[in-house]
Amino acid sequence: MALWQLIAQEYRKYVLTRGFLLFLLIIPVSALFGVAAGYLNAVSQPVRAFTVIDQTGRYGAEIDQVIENRRVRREIETWDAYVTGLEAVRDREFDLPEAFRPTEDDLTLDRRAAFAEAGGIEAANAAIAEQLPPGTPPAEAPRHTLRRIEPPADVPLSGDLAAAAAALRPYLNGERQLPANEAEDASQLFAALLIPADFDADGEDAQFWTTNLADVDLREALREALTSALKRSAYAEQGLPADAVAEIEMIDAPLATYKSDSEGDEEAGFAEFAALYIPLALAYLLLVMIMSVGGMLLTSTVEEKSNKIVEVLLSSVSAGELMAGKLIGLALVGVTAPVLFLLAGFAGLTLFGGADEAVVAIRDVLFGSPLVPLFFFYFVVGYVMFASLYLAVGAMSSSIQDAQSFVGPMTIVLILPLPFLQQVVQDPNGLVARILTWIPIYTPYAVMMRINQGLPLWELLGATLLLVAFTGVILFFMGRIYRNGVLSSGGAPKLKDAVRLASTSA
Amino acid sequence: MTEPVLSLEHATRRYGGFTAVDDLSFAVRPGEIYGFLGQNGAGKTTTLRMIMDIVPPTSGTVRVLGSTSPRNVRRRVGYLPEERGLYRKMKAADSIAYFARLKGVPRAEARSRADALLERFGLGEFRKTKIEALSKGMAQKVQLLSVIAHEPELLILDEPFSGLDPVNQQLLEDMIGELRAGGRTIVFSTHVMEHAERLCDRFLMIAHGKKVFEGTLAEARALDGERLVLVTPDDPAPLRGVPGIASIAPLGGERFALLLNEGADSQAILAACLQHGVTVNGFGADATSLHELFFRFAGASPAPDVQREAA
Known part of the structure; x- marks a missing residue:
């Protein structure tokens, strides 16, 4: 009864504050900002007009090809995202020609060619239109922002490049406008590429002129075009035909991943990856939760102690109840934000009709393996172990400053295994993993990550027993320190005092 | 009870x-x-x-x-x-x-x-x-x-x-x-x-x-014994040894507490004051305050903070 009051009090004290509500807002707001920034970027990206003065006369087609490839690539990316999103929301697969079917792999030259050949994004929109309810907005082709134009008439095309550069400068610097019909919607020349007559891998440099050094998009495209042209002529000198080179460059080794200890011989799928990443996510959640809730446990205890509220509380409830109230109440505070975000995500899915699939996926992951409840067991035990440490430190401190001297080392101990976690993931039964398993404060992390990876049963049982026993001992002594500490006054906690308080029964 | x-x-x-x-x-x-x-x-x-x-x-x-x-x-x-x-x-x-x-x-x-x-x-x-x-x-x-x-x-x-x-x-x-x-x-x-x-x-x-x-307060006073308060600008030392007076304690200023033996006659003590040439500006029975009783019983030296808060 009283315990419930204590839990509710701790919970209200932290959740019904401006700070917490702001914190809840920060994530959706920053996500919105990210989306808005991306959208603004796409919409407002200016058209970049550039010109090429090519005294060799060999590279114009190559440059056009690279620019076009980039455009097609962006178109395919836009299209694939559009289809994948629709399929997730509508929970169905659309019947599409091979060229318009989204792929998970990197874009291949084949796909690019096929997509362009099949008619690009307009044809793709037409192919999907009947399968969508009327009124669904079609995929929009990304704007084409790089445009090659002819050099202005008054720029000398032959002779010394320095003269051409001098003539181009006023256009580049915005002192002269481009002729209206040339530039369409761009009025200023963004950049100019000057290729001297004896340009070669070991000949004279090509020159890229611009006022804007920050936007590297165009420069990289031009570099790619010149490089591939130079490479191709080098291959030709070695006697390799261009077609053969293109074919060789398209080779991509096919590699499928199987999990040897899972049933069936299907390729590793969602469940296998979930089994790998859920424990990892829980381990990080545990860490984050301990770090954030630990601070609240400290301030809450120190406030009650320094305000002497604790004495009034102790005249109504026992120290054990007080401790339990804090541990549980603040644990609820810790999971409030994640649960709210999950609920919001779920509500969003329901709104768009994809909830059923998500529910199935979540249920499969949560109840598909008997090990999942174990993850939560380790999560809870790990939380109790660390949180009681923070409570004890709070009980021994008269102010937050006092508490810091203990919290610093504790935090270091807490995050010490982080650099090793990657090693545990990659080599779940290696030496590092085994050592971490047997150190109780790291057992929850190590076991969560190894349990799906052939952790021997005796190790699991032994380490778990050790962890439970250790947590019990910690809880017992930290409880003593808390009971004895909250009523005493004094400065910063000392290890000596901790030992003395822990060894006093009441 | x-x-x-x-x-x-x-x-x-x-x-x-x-x-x-x-x-x-x-x-x-x-x-x-x-x-x-x-x-x-x-x-x-x-x-x-x-x-x-x-x-x-x-x-x-x-x-x-x-x-x-x-x-x-x-x-x-x-x-x-x-x-x-x-x-x-x-x-x-x-x-x-x-x-x-x-x-x-x-x-x-x-x-x-x-x-x-x-x-x-x-x-x-x-x-x-x-x-x-x-x-x-x-x-x-x-x-x-x-x-x-x-x-x-x-x-x-x-x-x-x-x-x-x-x-x-x-x-x-x-x-x-x-x-x-x-x-x-x-x-x-x-x-x-x-x-x-x-x-x-x-x-x-x-x-x-x-x-x-x-x-109770009355019980405390009874334990403490009867006393008189004498107000005088003079030194009351000559009164020591007068029958009935157990001790003399200064109360600050010109006030002195005369603790009496049991059955002492306050009239006789007043007479003794005049007889010894001690000017009497005030004289009378006085209920001992709890404050004084406290010092007596607790045997405490008036610590500075106690003195201040009691004042």
Whole structure:
């Protein structure tokens, strides 16, 4: 009864504050900002007009090809995202020609060619239109922002490049406008590429002129075009035909991943990856939760102690109840934000009709393996172990400053295994993993990550027993320190005092 | 005699090698205001904490409302600790209701009592004010209200007057009187003797964790013996040796206390004053103040802070 009051009090004290509500807002707001920034970027990206003065006369087609490839690539990316999103929301697969079917792999030259050949994004929109309810907005082709134009008439095309550069400068610097019909919607020349007559891998440099050094998009495209042209002529000198080179460059080794200890011989799928990443996510959640809730446990205890509220509380409830109230109440505070975000995500899915699939996926992951409840067991035990440490430190401190001297080392101990976690993931039964398993404060992390990876049963049982026993001992002594500490006054906690308080029964 | 509301039998509490309370026995009767006097560090707070079962006695028995396990009767007892605090971010009415609910008062009842109490003690308009925005006096009142909102039969107040200005001290005295009139038993500790003298039916004085006196003011005075106060600009030394005068103690200024042997004749002593040429500006019987009795019984040297607060 009283315990419930204590839990509710701790919970209200932290959740019904401006700070917490702001914190809840920060994530959706920053996500919105990210989306808005991306959208603004796409919409407002200016058209970049550039010109090429090519005294060799060999590279114009190559440059056009690279620019076009980039455009097609962006178109395919836009299209694939559009289809994948629709399929997730509508929970169905659309019947599409091979060229318009989204792929998970990197874009291949084949796909690019096929997509362009099949008619690009307009044809793709037409192919999907009947399968969508009327009124669904079609995929929009990304704007084409790089445009090659002819050099202005008054720029000398032959002779010394320095003269051409001098003539181009006023256009580049915005002192002269481009002729209206040339530039369409761009009025200023963004950049100019000057290729001297004896340009070669070991000949004279090509020159890229611009006022804007920050936007590297165009420069990289031009570099790619010149490089591939130079490479191709080098291959030709070695006697390799261009077609053969293109074919060789398209080779991509096919590699499928199987999990040897899972049933069936299907390729590793969602469940296998979930089994790998859920424990990892829980381990990080545990860490984050301990770090954030630990601070609240400290301030809450120190406030009650320094305000002497604790004495009034102790005249109504026992120290054990007080401790339990804090541990549980603040644990609820810790999971409030994640649960709210999950609920919001779920509500969003329901709104768009994809909830059923998500529910199935979540249920499969949560109840598909008997090990999942174990993850939560380790999560809870790990939380109790660390949180009681923070409570004890709070009980021994008269102010937050006092508490810091203990919290610093504790935090270091807490995050010490982080650099090793990657090693545990990659080599779940290696030496590092085994050592971490047997150190109780790291057992929850190590076991969560190894349990799906052939952790021997005796190790699991032994380490778990050790962890439970250790947590019990910690809880017992930290409880003593808390009971004895909250009523005493004094400065910063000392290890000596901790030992003395822990060894006093009441 | 009715069963005592609260009694300690040979209660002792040690912290390591230090004995805070040493073999203390006393009993509080129903409906009385019981004063708990002692210097700082005499063991008052530890005794009250033992009564509230916040710290258990090392040996001996504590019996509260008929139970030897004070934990069981916690809900019928209210406790105001010496150093006070409330959650700074909580509103006044919420604070009172919260502490009442911890004592088992149902939610709606706790809320309505909180509002009624604030109204009655002139804080109605501050119901929704956060504690941090209240003045110190108001916050202390809220704290006291949070201790009585569950309508305890026994009220334990540790130094309730410290830190209050004279107006609020008077308010608190009135409140305590009112609570007694409502049938509550009140135990309060203080080192300000004036409050104790005005309010308490009986006293307990402790020094160094030991009981030095328990009883009424009259009983204390009787123990102390009769005395006269003489006001004179002269040195009263010649009066030493006059029959009936046990000792002479300066009271400050021109006042001197003449402690009398039993059956001494005050007229004869006045005559002796005139006879020895001691100018008499004032002369008469005087009830010993609790303040002086305290020093006598507790054998305390007037520590600077005691002197200041008693002044």
